[in-house]
Each structure stands twice: as structure tokens, then as C-alpha cells.
Amino acid sequence: MSAFWAQLFLTLEWAFFGYFLCINAAYLALHYVSVFSILEYMRDHRADYLPRDLPAYQPPISILIAAFNEERSINSTIRSLLQLDYPEFEVLIVNDGSTDATLSSVIREFSMVEFPEAYRQRIRTEKVRGIYASTRYPNVRMVDKVNGGKADALNAGINCVRYPLICSIDADCILHPTSLGRVVRPFLEDSNTVASGGVVRVLNGCTVKNGFLEKVELPRQVLPMFQNVEYLRAFLFGRMGWSPSNALLVISGAFGVFRKERVVAIGGYRTDTVGEDMDLVVRLHRRARDGRRPYRITFVPDPICWTEVPSDLKSLMGQRMRWQRGLAESLIPNLGLLFSRRGGTVGWLAFPFMLLFELLGPIVEIVGYIAMIILWWFHVIPMQVFLVFLFLAVGMGIMLSTNAIFLEELSFQMYPRVGQQLRLFLAAVFENIGYRQLIAFWRVIGMLKWLFSGNARSHWGEIARDGSWQHADGAGAGGTRKGGSP
């Protein structure tokens, strides 16, 4: 290798090292903010200290379920929602042109009849074919529309909902009966709250009976186990860390509550992105900041929504490539927020963090690894240096994952046995050896796809379902489902 190339690669290597230190320092900082936030939250919510709010003070909510080919799980999800412990809510299912029996199955199961709704299109969507209402459950309705993707389905739902707060949940999510009450709490505590999101946890390995989570267990398979650690990291310090400074940029599409009028005011969900959930939150920030309106976007750390994660490599690859693409599609059109005069913490810290570390991070990581291998191959650096950098990179990753396990212990202790903690720790070690690098590679591919083909239309991703957690509620296991961001 010529001296020029060797010098170039070496410079690149040190740049990678500096970037690596910065990204880990940033994650550590988030971790420490999260520790204090979680301690404060747990202090106030360890028990129900106060008498229950009078029902008149709990705002009614419309729960939106966008569904595409969900015949196997949709009825079970609706049944579990009907048992939520909340005074007033409606469930609105949006059948986005399913090609299976989703529509007929819901109509049959909930005795639905066609309803002469005076439909008004506040947000433009694909054609609505019909609206149905249950004759057995007055608070269950369904919109049947031409296929237009998840964002389009949610927009059609927003056009139909009755209540001022909307809660979007995935069609295969399991909620705890108190979930709605918990995620709505920020709206009661601060009238400026426009959105609130909750923790999403990994359902693989757990047992669900009649729509309720009966037993929490760690996943038995390796991939879901690694994702379990990732979810702990993403939610317990990725989101909890940003929430206190009102700089939360992501609320999972799997479970989030929004003030309807604020969502309508920004035109609803964008249909030309696969990251419609993150994009919505970024635009809510931007609109409020541009308009100098007081607002709050909050994260609630209670483990309130459980979802099945991919257990095969193909589904996981598709999901991660889609998430990375969604991230790019949410950040780039909103670059106006970056270092804007009214940007606050979100514009000056969270947005640059997402751009620099979440969007570009995988590229730097993969380029760094490749440069290292090339330098070692051409004997520019000795094996010893290569191993030292690898040792540091893997060590940092393990430390961050262990911090997430620590936060889990500090908060909800969903995995209380010592054996479970040790298994989590082992997963935290091994997910950094190979798995993390593979995910980074897929994310780079997702970025490249976005770069060379532009924004994608919001669509339904397909993930092979295991479904072995469902028991005794007549919902069959297996099949496919859509995949939103975590």
C-alpha cells in the first residue's frame, strides 16, 4: 500500500476512533439522565398513592388500529382492548384493503353492521369503502378503505374518530389493562402535552391468555433475546434520556397517544415515508417551535405495550432497513429544525444527535471496521492495534447494554430472577459480537436504498410471526405482520 493511502486510512481510523468516543460519551450522558428520570418516576409511581381521578377528569380516547391482513390476531387484540381499565374510549379499526379475511372476521366477531357515517375528510386519504359499527359494543367501529399504507390508514381513522385524544396501536400488540390510564397521565398533569409514548417490550417468550399477558419470560431464541437487550437500550435510555428536556423525537407507532387537533393541524401522518411515526413527532416539534406554542412531548417508562419481534434473519433485515430508511425520511425533510433559532434542546441537541449518531452512525461504524481490516491486511497497523480497537468497541457496546439492564433493575424489574439477569447479561455480551455489526450493515443498506431511490410510500412491512405466545383465545399462531419502528 502506498504511503498516501496508508496515511489516508490511518487518518480515517483515528477519525473513527474520535467519533466512536463521542457517540459512546453521548450515550453515557443519556444513560445518566435516564437514571435520574427513572428514579424520580419510580419514586412517584411505585404505588397508587392518590385516590383515583374522577372519571370526568380522564379525557375520552379513540384507539386507532390500522390493520392489513391481520385476520389471525385482530379479534384477539380488540377483545383485549375492550377490557382496558379506562372510563371512556372507542376502538376504531381501519382495514387498509386487506386481502385476507380481516374485514369479514371482525364484522362477524363483533356483530358489525354498515353505518351511515357522515364522513368528513379532514385529511386526504384513499377512498373509504364503508364504515361499520358493532351492534354489541357501542364503542367499536371499523373503517374499510382502499389500500394506501399504514399512514394512510391512520389518517382515515383520524378523520373518523370522536374523541380529542387518539392512541395508535399496532394490530398485534398486547396492552396491560392499566396501560391507557398510564400513557394518558402526562395529558392530565400538563395541559400543554401534545403527545406521549410508552415503553414497548418484547413479547417473544411470554405467555398471553385471552388477550392478557399472563407470564413474562425472556425469549428462548437468540435473535429475539438480542433484540430484547436492544429494546431495553432504546427505550430505557434512548427515550427516557430525552424526555425530561422535551426533546423526544420518536414515539413508537406501536403505542402512542396524540392530541388529535395538533395532528390534524400538521396534515396527519405523511404517506410518502416508511417512518411515519417518527416523522409525525418531528413535525409536531417543528410546528410548535415555529409557532412559539408551549408544548410537551413525553415518554412514560412503564412497560405497557408488548410486541412480537422478528425471530428470523430475513424479517429482521427487512425491518432494520425500513427503520433506517424511515429515520432518514423523517430527519432530512425537517432539517429546518437543526440549529434553528427556536429549536431549543430538540433542535440543538436531539436532532443533531439523531443525525450524527443514529443516521450516520452505522456508516461510520462499518467504514471504520473496513478501514481497520484494510490497514491490518496491508500491515499498516499491527494485529495488536486491530485487537485493541475491537476490544474497546465491543467493550463499550457491552457496557451500554449492561447499563440498560441496570436501568431495568432500577425500574420495573420485569425479569426478577437472578438467572434471568445473567441471561440478559450474556445476551448483552454476545449481541456485540457479530449481531451489532450485522445490524449496522443492514442499516447502511437501508440508507443506500433511501439515497438511490428516494422516499418510499408508507407501506406494510412483512414480518414472519412465531405467535407461540398466544394461548387459549382462539387466535392462531403464525402468519405475517407489519413492522413499525420500536
Added chain:
Amino acid sequence: MNRAAPLVEFAFWLGVAVVALTLVMLAVTLIMRRVALRRDRIYREAVARWKPIIVAEPGGVAARLPSLRARDRSGFIRVWNDVHESLRGGTTDHLAKIAHEVGLEPQLYGALQSTSFHDRVMAVIALGHLRSAASFTHLAGHLDDKSPIMSLCAARALMQVDPQPATPLLVARIVERSDWSQGSIAAILHEAGGERVSGPLTEATLKADGELASRLIRLLAGASPDTAAPIIRAWLVAASDEPVVSTCLQVMSNAADLDCVRPLLAHPRWHVRMLAAATLGRLGLPGDDQRLIAMLSDSQWWVRYRAAGGLLQLSFVGTERLRQIQQTQSDPYARDIITHVLAEQAIGSTA
């Protein structure tokens, strides 16, 4: 590479430090788990020991109770509070007797000094249930706690101990503290009895404006609708602050004040027109049906919806009359919205 050697060495030692920190973090996590398991075991033992005694029927309390060990205190207080909450409105004399027998009150004062937030709040709640006059000053000290949970619990306890001197203290904090959840305040006022708090609350409401006025009017209307009525009327007549007017329309319950509502059907903001239509539907008198019929052609869906729903609610209109009204409407939007609310009524679903 020589120039790079110190940096490589730095990277190596940084890696070693990271691994060491990771192991420390793992050890701390495991130790915390052991401590939590031990705490849970002690708590469960305390519950197993005391729950049968505390939940015993009023006549079934043993003449001689076992002594309350320090390690049982937290579990005892938790169960004792829980049983109180479950008996809300019922007799709690036997619980007071148990508390007296085990010498709970001095232990609760001790718990107020605990470093554990949980133990302190539980002690505040228990002192409220105990209703001992001696605890008033102890509890008042927690009313201004930074934590809204602690301060609200103290406010509730004070109202339980002695509502007379507690009410002005509570109302002053309701005005000052925007971090207090409205639902919790309303629950405390409801528990204390609306008429008891209406005087000081009215005084505060009369002095308030803007967002605070909205908050206080809602609380006052919940606590004492009759006392709130003249204040609501005054705000509706002035119609100067839209959010306050909206709150007034939502909580008003006096049909005599409808003359202030009717002009609001022409308000430029659709939100106000919608609430005015809903109010007329709730409280309307003969003649108001014609006003609501006119609203069926409003440009806003929600105003049309509330007007149609309001017509259906008026006792002197009814389903058949609404069908007749529908046939006389030339506006297709008006006809559609009536079809909509009639269908909702048929399946028992309304927003």
C-alpha cells in the same frame, strides 16, 4: 506507528476501564436484585402476619394484638391503608382500634422522617386515615413538598383530619400549584364534600382569570354547582376569554342561564359554537330546537353533529320529530348528520 503508540495504549486502558465498569455495573445490578428480593420477602411476611388481623370483621379484632416489629412497619402500613381505601364510606372503627393497640401514630411520625419517599408518603396517607388532631401540624409541613404526589397526599390527609382549617390551605395551593393533577384535586374535594370547600374556592375563582379561572370554575362546578352558577353566568355574559367560556359551557347545569348561551351559537370560533349547541341539547327549552335546527347547516362537522345530537336529547323533540326535521332540510350535510346521529342512537353509541 510510533506516534500512535500512546493512543493505542490509551485505547487499551480505556477498554480495560470499560470492562471493569461493566463488571461493577453487573455486580451492582445483582446486589440490588438481592436487596429487592430480601425487601419483598420481609414485606410479604409482614403482610401474611398482619393482613388477616387487619381485614378481620369489625367485631373480630383480637383483644390482644401482637406487637408491631420495626421490620413489619412498612407492610403493616401498606395493608392498613389499602383496607381503609377499600372501605371508603364504611365503618373503620376497628382499624382505628388496631392502630391504637399497636401504637401506630408515634411510629408514623417516625416514618415521616424516613429517607424512603415511599415510607414517608405511606405515613402521610395513614395519618390522614387516623384523623388524629395532633398530626395536623406534621402534615401541614408536607403540603409544600416539591413532589406533587407528596403534597397532594398531605392535602388529602389534612382534609381528612380537620377540613375546617385545611380548606383555605388547600385552596391556596390549588391556586399556586399548576403541577397538581386536576383529577386528583377534584377527587380530594369530592371526598371532603363539595359544600365544605365552596366558600374559599368561590373567593379564589372570583379573583382568577385565564387558565386558572378555567381550572377553578371546573373544580367549583364539580364541588358545588349552585355556587358556581353565578360565576359561570358572569363569564358567559362577558364572553371575553374563549377557553374560560368553553369551560363554562362544558360545566354549566342551570337552564336559567341559557339566555347567555344562545348568542354564542353565532360565535366566530367553531369550538364555542359546538359547545353552545351541546349545552342547548343538554338543557334546552322549547324554542331552542329551532336554534339547533339552524345549526344543522353549520360549516363545521362537529357543530352539525352536536346540534343534531342536541335535538335528539331534547325531551320535546325525539326520534320521530327529528326524522320530520330531516325531511324538511334542503342542505344535504344537515340530512346526513341527522342520519348519522339516528343510526348512532339505534346502536347506542354517542360521543
